[in-house]
Amino acid sequence: MPSSPIAAVVDEFAGQVRDRIGQPRVVTEGDRLELLEALGRVPDPRSRRGVRYPFTAILTVAVCAMLGGAGSFVAIGEWVADLPEQARAGLGLTGRRIPGPVTIWRVLINVDTTALEAAVGAWVRARLATADAAADRRRGRRTRVRRVLAVDGKAMRATRHGAHPVHLLGVLDHATGVVLAQVDVDEKTNEIPLFSTALDQIGDLTDVVVTVDAMHAQTAHAEYLHARGAHLLVTVKGNQPTLHARLKALPWTDVPVGHTATGRGHGRIETRTLKVVTVPAGLGFPHAAQAIQVTRTSRPINKKKARGKRRQRRETVYAIVTLTAEQASPAELATWIRGHWSIEVRLHWVRDVTLGEDLHQARTGSGPHVMATLRNLVISLLRFTGHTNIARALRHHSRHPDQAISLVTSANATSQ
Secondary structure, three states, rough: OOOOHHHHHHHHHHOEEEEOOOEEHHHHHOOOOHHHHHHOOOOOOOOOOOOOHHHHHHHHHHHHHHHEEEEEEEEHHHHHOOOOOHHHHHOOOOOOOOOOOOHHHHHHHOOOOOHHHHHHHHHHHHHHHHHHHHHHHHHHHHOOOOOOOEEEEEEOOHHHOOOOOOOOEEEEEOOOOOOOEEEEEEEOOOOOHHHHHHHHHOOOOOOOEEEEEEHHHOHHHHHOOOOOOOOEEEEEOOHHHHHHHHOOOOHHHHHHOOOEEEEEEEEEEEEEEEEEEEEEEHOOOOOOOOOEEEEEEEOOOOOOOOOOOOOEEEEEEEEOOOOOOOOOOOOHHHHHHHHOOOOOHHHHHHHHHHHOOOOOOOOOOOOOHHHHHHHHHHHHHHHOOOOOOOOOOOHHHHHHHHHHHHHHHHHOOHHO
């Protein structure tokens, strides 16, 4: 029977590693761990008595199965049952026993979500840092691209009617579409207090731009990011009536258009114009440097089909950024604003529809949060390997389960 790479990784991780001078040291969060080692950090929630399957093996099986399109505990159990015996052994499942859907369910609903988020988030951030370093070497330091992160929340619809509805606040990287951090928003509170908690999981935020929606137009957020050397780009709407009125009252008719973009989609042609103006200190929002007005005008491509409907729609929104005109051009601001809106398509829609989160009826224990975290990991894995169409990638790995296993278990597979 072939040896299990998972068992070897866990055994090695259970001890200590040695530094360059041969002294033992404990593995820190800053170490760039392989994915199996990162999953090995998550504590086993089971008691030692009666354990038949390695905990890390069950987590790995879940990730591999979800790469192949499995969207539920039952589908994960069926996926592993269909594997050849040699493939199961490579995942750490030796012998004839196979964990069924009930066993997988019992394990995953008891996982410590804080530990799982920490392990997965640390691995993703380390991978992203490695990719950034390689990209910087190719481009040269003078053309280094500014990091832009989107912070946005998502409610899990299937849990709305359960005892504990789940709402998660995530941090997404604009450029790569990978999820860097995620926290659970308790049902007794909202996203606002968890803003700093989510970003605290990320190390250095110096010169990073954080984009948020109107809910997070909070002075405390601006102060927090300023203290960490980061910048805020926030939409302002009616929930901040005084600030919104001040932005609306600015002399926008005298401000020239800084950027214009036109696109087609969903049967409509949309034109977006952006105006930017430097604002005085009296605007009432700390560290605000520029005010932004975005006007979106859309009209149907086929006017005959749109007969009887409103042919043209016009919407104006306002935003504030803590970057000066020298630090951010109108074209960059337009890209970042558009990038934040696209989080609905690149993350929330992918999880809901492509990965079946809306259809999954997990409501027990930490099951909903665990499955959401593993979905984020699957999305990040596929994006790191260059997949732009997640649905197509899932179909591919469903036909080639060996490639899904290799993607998770092979060293440096995600850096290709």
